[in-house]
Amino acid sequence: SAHCSIEKKDHDEMAGSARSKFEWLNSFAIRDANKRRPNDPLYDKSTLFIPPDALRKMSTSQKQYWNIKCKYMDVVLFFKVGKFYELYELDAEIGQKELDWKMTVSGVGKCRQVGISESGIDDAVDKLIARGYKVGRIEQMESANQAKARGVHSVIERKLVHVSTPSTAVDNIGTDAVHLLALKEVTLASSGFQVFGFAFLDYAALKIWVGSVQDDDSSAALGALLMQVSPRELIYETSGISKETQRTIRKYASAGSVKMQLTPLSGIDFSDAAQIRNLIHSKGFFNASTESWLSALDCTMNQDVVICALGGLIGHLTRLMLHDALKNGEVLPYHVYKTCLRMDGQTLVNLEIFINNFNGGSSGTLYKHLNHCVTASGKRMLRRWICHPLKDIDAINKRLDVVEGFIQNCGLGPTTLGYLQKIPDLERLLGQVRSTVGLSSLLQLPFIGEKIIKKRIKTFIMLINGLRNGIDLLNDLQRADHGILALYKIVDIPSLSYLPELIHKFEERMQNEFPCGQVSDVNANGANDLAALMDVFIGKASEWSLVINAVSTIDVLRSFAAMTLSSFGAMCRPQVLLKDDVPVLRMKGLWHPYAFAGNANSLVPNDLTLGQDLSGLNRFALLLTGPNMGGKSTIMRATCLAVVLAQLGCYVPCTSCELTLADSIFTRLGATDRIMTGESTFLVECTETASVLQKATVDSLVLLDELGRGTSTFDGYAIAYAVFRHLVERVRCRQLFATHYHSLTKEFASHPHVSLQHMACMFKPRSDGNGQKELTFLYRLTSGACPESYGLQVAAMAGIPKSIVEKASVAGQVMRAKIAGNFKSSEQRAEFSTLHEEWLRAALAVSAMDGQPDDDDVMDTLFCIQQELKSHFRKAR
Numbered sequence: 039s040a041h042c043s044i045e046k047k048d049h050d051e052m053a054g055s056a057r058s059k060f061e062w063l064n065s066f067a068i069r070d071a072n073k074r075r076p077n078d079p080l081y082d083k084s085t086l087f088i089p090p091d092a093l094r095k096m097s098t099s100q101k102q103y104w105n106i107k108c109k110y111m112d113v114v115l116f117f118k119v120g121k122f123y124e125l126y127e128l129d130a131e132i133g134q135k136e137l138d139w140k141m142t143v144s145g146v147g148k149c150r151q152v153g154i155s156e157s158g159i160d161d162a163v164d165k166l167i168a169r170g171y172k173v174g175r176i177e178q179m180e181s182a183n184q185a186k187a188r189g190v191h192s193v194i195e196r197k198l199v200h201v202s203t204p205s206t207a208v209d210n211i212g213t214d215a216v217h218l219l220a221l222k223e224v225t226l227a228s229s230g231f232q233v234f235g236f237a238f239l240d241y242a243a244l245k246i247w248v249g250s251v252q253d254d255d256s257s258a259a260l261g262a263l264l265m266q267v268s269p270r271e272l273i274y275e276t277s278g279i280s281k282e283t284q285r286t287i288r289k290y291a292s293a294g295s296v297k298m299q300l301t302p303l304s305g306i307d308f309s310d311a312a313q314i315r316n317l318i319h320s321k322g323f324f325n326a327s328t329e330s331w332l333s334a335l336d337c338t339m340n341q342d343v344v345i346c347a348l349g350g351l352i353g354h355l356t357r358l359m360l361h362d363a364l365k366n367g368e369v370l371p372y373h374v375y376k377t378c379l380r381m382d383g384q385t386l387v388n389l390e391i392f393i394n395n396f397n398g399g400s401s402g403t404l405y406k407h408l409n410h411c412v413t414a415s416g417k418r419m420l421r422r423w424i425c426h427p428l429k430d431i432d433a434i435n436k437r438l439d440v441v442e443g444f445i446q447n448c449g450l451g452p453t454t455l456g457y458l459q460k461i462p463d464l465e466r467l468l469g470q471v472r473s474t475v476g477l478s479s480l481l482q483l484p485f486i487g488e489k490i491i492k493k494r495i496k497t498f499i500m501l502i503n504g505l506r507n508g509i510d511l512l513n514d515l516q517r518a519d520h521g522i523l524a525l526y527k528i529v530d531i532p533s534l535s536y537l538p539e540l541i542h543k544f545e546e547r548m549q550n551e552f553p554c555g556q557v558s559d560v561n562a563n564g565a566n567d568l569a570a571l572m573d574v575f576i577g578k579a580s581e582w583s584l585v586i587n588a589v590s591t592i593d594v595l596r597s598f599a600a601m602t603l604s605s606f607g608a609m610c611r612p613q614v615l616l617k618d619d620v621p622v623l624r625m626k627g628l629w630h631p632y633a634f635a636g637n638a639n640s641l642v643p644n645d646l647t648l649g650q651d652l653s654g655l656n657r658f659a660l661l662l663t664g665p666n667m668g669g670k671s672t673i674m675r676a677t678c679l680a681v682v683l684a685q686l687g688c689y690v691p692c693t694s695c696e697l698t699l700a701d702s703i704f705t706r707l708g709a710t711d712r713i714m715t716g717e718s719t720f721l722v723e724c725t726e727t728a729s730v731l732q733k734a735t736v737d738s739l740v741l742l743d744e745l746g747r748g749t750s751t752f753d754g755y756a757i758a759y760a761v762f763r764h765l766v767e768r769v770r771c772r773q774l775f776a777t778h779y780h781s782l783t784k785e786f787a788s789h790p791h792v793s794l795q796h797m798a799c800m801f802k803p804r805s806d807g808n809g810q811k812e813l814t815f816l817y818r819l820t821s822g823a824c825p826e827s828y829g830l831q832v833a834a835m836a837g838i839p840k841s842i843v844e845k846a847s848v849a850g851q852v853m854r855a856k857i858a859g860n861f862k863s864s865e866q867r868a869e870f871s872t873l874h875e876e877w878l879r880a881a882l883a884v885s886a887m888d889g890q891p892d893d894d895d896v897m898d899t900l901f902c903i904q905q906e907l908k909s910h911f912r913k914a915r
Contacts (some may be wrong), residue, residue: 060127060149062089071108078274084112103370106176106198113270116159120182123162123175124153136169137162147744167207170299174201174359201358205271205301206241208470213463214296215240215413215421215497219269220307220351223279224343231282233342234260237351238267240373243362244469244582246324247329247372248348250340256729263374264290264298265392266425272356275308292398293387306353311342314349323352323364330369332386337371356505362473378426379685380702384726389678390704391424404679407632408688410600414463414541415586416593423594426658427685429699431614436527437595437687438611444599445689453604454596457511457598464508464829467501468579474569475576491568495552498572502544505582508589509537515592525595529588537581544575551841595687603691605631607641610686612695613864620656621700621737622649622682623772627693631683643693644673644819647793648739648772657793658767661783662776662798663824669817670776671707673797673912674741677774678703681739701737706745731769740765740773755779766791783823796824810908 061067061464063086071085096104103126114132114891116123125133130150139152154162163173179195187191205218219238237248251259251625260283264272272287275691279287291298307314318324324331338344355363383718386392396404396427407423411417428434444451474494512531525531526636551568577581603806615622627643664670680690681700706726725848727745734740745758759782762775766789777783786792 046379049161061613062087062092063127080304082276084304084800085109086111101195102193103176110174110198110201113174114166114861115174115176115198116163117176118156118178118196119143119153122153122154123156123159124150124151129636130509132166132171133162136166136171143682160824163202164210167202167204167406168210170204172201172203174198179532180366189647203271203358203361206239206358206360206363208242208466211242213417214268215418216242217267217353218267218354219264219267219272219276220308220347220354221272221279222343222347222350223274223283225280232280233259233340233343233344233480234263234283235340235347236263236267236372237344237348238269239351239367240357240362240469241360242466242469244363244367244472246363246367246369247704248334248344249338249372249374250344251374252340254729254732256382256384257282257727258382258384258726258729258733259288259374261290262386263383264382265293265383266374267296268294268296268392273301273303273350275350276302276304276307290383294385301574303350303354304659306350306357308350308353310351314345314352317349318406319353324367324369325365332680334369334371337373338850366472366475373426377429379399379429379682379700379777381425381427381682382704382729385703385705386425386676388707389682389703391682394552402632404632404682408597408601410597411593412458413461413590413593415465415590416458416463416597419587419590420594420597423686427682429701431616431683433528434614434687436597436686438689440525440528440595441598441602441687441689444596445602447475451596451599453514454592457514458589458593459505459594460507460512461589462500462503462504463505463539464501464582464589467497468582468586470497471501472579474577475573480672481881486556490614494572495548495568496695498568498575499548499552501900502541502548502620505585506541506545508585509541510587511592512585513538525588529591530584531588537585540578544571547571572670598686598688604793605691607631607691608643608693609689610694611689611696612692614684615696615698617698618652619735620658620770621772622696622699623647623656623677623694623739624649624651625677625690625694628673628676628680628695630672630689631679631691633672633676642669642817646673646677646819648677648774655790657791658770658772659762659789659792661762661773661779661786661792661794661823662774662796663780663783663794664776665824667800668797668799670797671743672817673819674707674743674774674776676890678705678739678741699737700739702733703733703739703741704734705741705743706730707741707743723757727757731764734765734771736770738769738771739772740769740775742773743776744778745775757784759785763785780823787823793821794823796823799859 062069065076070082071086072082073087074081076083088104088108092102093101103115107115107126107457109820114125116125125139126149128154130141133152134141137152137154139154141150141152159175163175166173175198176196177199179197182194185194196404203218205216207216217240219236222235224233224235225231232253233250234253235250237246239246251263252600253259264287266857272291285298285398285407287298291300301807318331335341335344352364355361357502381389381391387395389404390402391404393400396402400406405421408424409417409420411420428437444454471494515525548571608627624647626645627645629641629643646660647657648660649658649667662670662674676691680695682705683694684697685691685699708725723745730740730742742761745754745761758775758777758779762782765771765773765775767785783794787794796819798816798818799814800814815844
């Protein structure tokens with residue numbers, strides 16, 4: 039205890055001394071390079087103002103450090119001193135906190151410091167990056183003897199050579215793609231719509247994608263981009279995006295499959311497209327790309343906005359010293375919606391495509407269900423495919439042909455699996471080899487240069503061996519008649535006549551130089567020879583990329599087959615029909631593919647038709663009722679997932695499935711308050727529903743669940759009625775519309791294009807034998823409207839105490855009797871809302887026609903009108 043108190047006292051004295059010496063680092067004094075304080079909206083936390091007097095008093099080595107640190111305050115900077123790497127002041131606090139290093143006072147200017155020997159630096163950097171820090175290394179560019187040769191008082195030259203971040207990490211990052219996304223927003227003067235230019239980098243694969251999306255108030259397209267890309271970090275121009283966009287980014291930052299870091303940038307150009315073009319040309323950026331970056335731009339809309347986003351990414355990468363990405367990065371076009379089934383951001387969330395709505399994990403998601411891939415590049419391709427289901431019947435059937443070949447040929451799957459299991463992450467290995475082309479300055483650094491050379495050799499050997507296995511797989515599939523010849527109609531496979539011989543030459547050369555993959559000391563000549571050999575190899579990068587793409591495609595289609603064969607419910611090949619007059623969706627034995635946690639006994643298949651049935655009726659709208667927890671949301675999601683799977687070219691969870699192509703899926707499943715983004719339930723409902731009404735076409739699939747419950751009963755019913763009628767009579771698209779408004783079912787009971795169905799339930803005797811009955815959900819889709827809402831029974835099942843449920847039941851009966859007895863038609867009729875009065879008249883008329891008045895709706899209506907009148911009278915007083 040006494041020892042601990044002495045240590046704490048020493049630490050406090052150390053901290054106090056540092057605070058007085060580096061006063062400009064303290065929270066009460068710190069400023070950015072433009073002398074702005076943290077409470078300034080334009081404060082740049084990445085820079086630091088150091089008073090000139092303080093800088094003048096520093097030694098040369100101190101100035102080396104602080105001249106760099108003042109530009110990288112957001113980066114933990116390791117400073118190389120001899121055979122050690124040291125952290126100072128605020129960075130030292132991080133080293134002490136995160137790595138449990140002991141703090142001392144020494145080093146550059148007798149400041150607080152922690153450190154590690156050069157043998158442990160890589161592990162320390164990896165740990166800090168894994169915890170979300172950006173980490174840079176200031177390296178010695180010469181030895182001590184070389185510095186002395188320049189003069190007795192010369193200080194060793196040091197430079198910041200590289201900054202690693204969570205969004206640009208290469209090692210220990212798993213199989214999922216890690217993306218850094220740059221975003222540029224502009225508002226179109228003509229329409230008021232927002233256009234977002236974007237550029238995102240997968241640094242491990244050395245690929246950059248560029249594109250743009252146009253959006254409305256719903257931010258659906260931006261949401262789709264963020265869910266598809268799932269960036270680890272999003273960079274944007276300070277004060278360059280609107281408040282609405284900031285709210286959308288915050289929403290999807292928590293909804294994505296990875297935690298997104300938001301980084302506003304100051305001093306980096308996002309605005310001058312012409313200047314950015316000139317910069318790319320003058321610096322020779324992207325010259326090593328197999329496809330010209332200009333060709334990628336030609337495939338995008340709003341090119342100036344895209345260029346601005348790319349400029350922001352270039353500025354950020356330049357600051358991080360990631361010159362290999364700028365020099366050798368491959369630039370590709372990216373389309374959020376083009377030529378694919380459109381699913382916006384909210385739909386990807388609602389359908390639990392990548393993350394579940396329970397805990398934000400991957401279990402219980404479509405991606406998890408489909409992912410039987412073995413290769414890392416296959417897993418990433420699967421995610422890209424899920425984001426972009428096909429809208430081409432021929433392309434869908436070609437995929438299905440390959441999947442069917444895997445299913446019917448029982449020996450093909452295991453054989454293919456054997457090859458795939460030997461294949462490393464070829465996509466990233468090729469990116470790492472490409473990154474070394476023409477960049478050899480780091481090889482001259484003491485200690486670090488040797489490590490880089492050894493890593494290059496190991497990477498190159500792994501890539502060559504992996505490509506050999508991939509080429510062998512393609513050769514085997516090509517030679518044998520496995521019934522999956524359609525594979526060669528799906529992907530471009532390079533000529534296999536010369537590739538095996540070519541890859542053998544590279545294997546032979548590396549085996550001679552480095553037997554059994556053993557990497558010993560490599561001299562300068564050996565390093566140069568290796569660089570020359572890798573340059574020749576990269577000259578064939580387009581062929582290697584085709585091999586990798588083909589192998590990844592085989593892995594994904596084999597995964598579809600594996601999912602089908604391991605399914606515990608019926609699966610079938612979907613029949614994708616040419617559209618005649620009307621879109622159709624006919625499914626028998628439909629079940630949700632992963633809602634039952636592998637329990638086949640709980641699976642309840644259902645038949646569902648949207649569009650023309652076999653009798654000729656064209657009921658493309660299904661009005662769905664039933665109790666909460668009765669399975670409405672499950673069957674709605676299952677319908678959407680079956681369409682997505684079919685258009686992916688995968689078998690679907692049905693005994694039979696026929697459909698015409700859907701161009702988009704829109705979902706409004708439940709009213710979720712966005713408390714953190716400052717939006718109410720009703721506002722969210724209106725915004726998202728308006729977006730559906732504006733964008734849905736006759737070929738869309740629309741799911742709306744409990745529309746209107748975010749406001750009063752009358753307004754909610756009016757909205758639900760108007761929206762449903764518009765979709766049925768104007769848009770005429772396939773739709774499932776779940777509602778608790780029973781009068782809505784009466785209104786559309788005889789409509790020729792509407793089918794009334796409900797999720798069945800029944801009362802069964804309780805298992806405890808007390809003579810009472812309990813509500814049992816059957817999860818079966820049944821014709822007609824649900825006779826009751828069963829609200830009190832569901833409340834009891836959900837765990838509401840029995841005493842409260844009983845009191846609610848009694849209160850409901852009393853309320854009905856009171857309102858029915860006391861409400862008089864002469865009571866201030868002039869004060870009624872016209873909408874409410876008309877709705878009440880229509881509800882009573884429908885009930886009268888039906889012969890069985892709907893007490894639930896009528897009593898609710900009367901009660902709510904009474905409450906509004908009371909509110910009006912209170913205000914009048």
